[in-house]
Amino acid sequence: MWNRIELSGLDNVKTEYKQGEDLDLTGLIVTAIYTDGTEETKDVLEEGEYKISGYDPDKLGRQTVTVWYGEKSEDFIVEVVKAEDPDIEDSTDPNPEDPADPTNPTPGEPTDPDGEKPADTEQPDGNTEKESAPQTGDNIPLAGPAALLVSAAVFCIGVSLRRRQR
Numbered sequence: 001m002w003n004r005i006e007l008s009g010l011d012n013v014k015t016e017y018k019q020g021e022d023l024d025l026t027g028l029i030v031t032a033i034y035t036d037g038t039e040e041t042k043d044v045l046e047e048g049e050y051k052i053s054g055y056d057p058d059k060l061g062r063q064t065v066t067v068w069y070g071e072k073s074e075d076f077i078v079e080v081v082k083a084e085d086p087d088i089e090d091s092t093d094p095n096p097e098d099p100a101d102p103t104n105p106t107p108g109e110p111t112d113p114d115g116e117k118p119a120d121t122e123q124p125d126g127n128t129e130k131e132s133a134p135q136t137g138d139n140i141p142l143a144g145p146a147a148l149l150v151s152a153a154v155f156c157i158g159v160s161l162r163r164r165q166r
Helices: 144-165
Strands: 004-008 016-018 029-035 040-045 051-053 061-069 072-081 120-122 128-130
Antiparallel strands (some): 004 029
């Protein structure tokens, strides 16, 4: 009878999965250990010699995965995160550290709030000039829900301050 099992190689085992992704135990080493009081015997188990429970690829969040060999078990933690919508194209953000990236602004060049370079604008006289990015003090309308949220927060703070003054 085996006294315990031991999991090793966990530093190399994938622990973050996208929703719906199968569990990948590549790198996991499962060892069965038997001790009779004088001697310890170890057997490295092959995949299929042990059982796995506790992983649900469709359940988001942290999950405890249990490795079973007979009645002995050991646990490790994985996390399942929401899979990106395959219909949405993956946008690559420019790397601000990579000067060779053509989407990065050159130092001193204005950018718009999304980090994009401003477009060239042809003026009526035929000259081309860069659109300028919004500057501090420019009137930029807030989106409706954001403005409502800010207004509600300011109102709550005002009510709270008035109650403290009484």
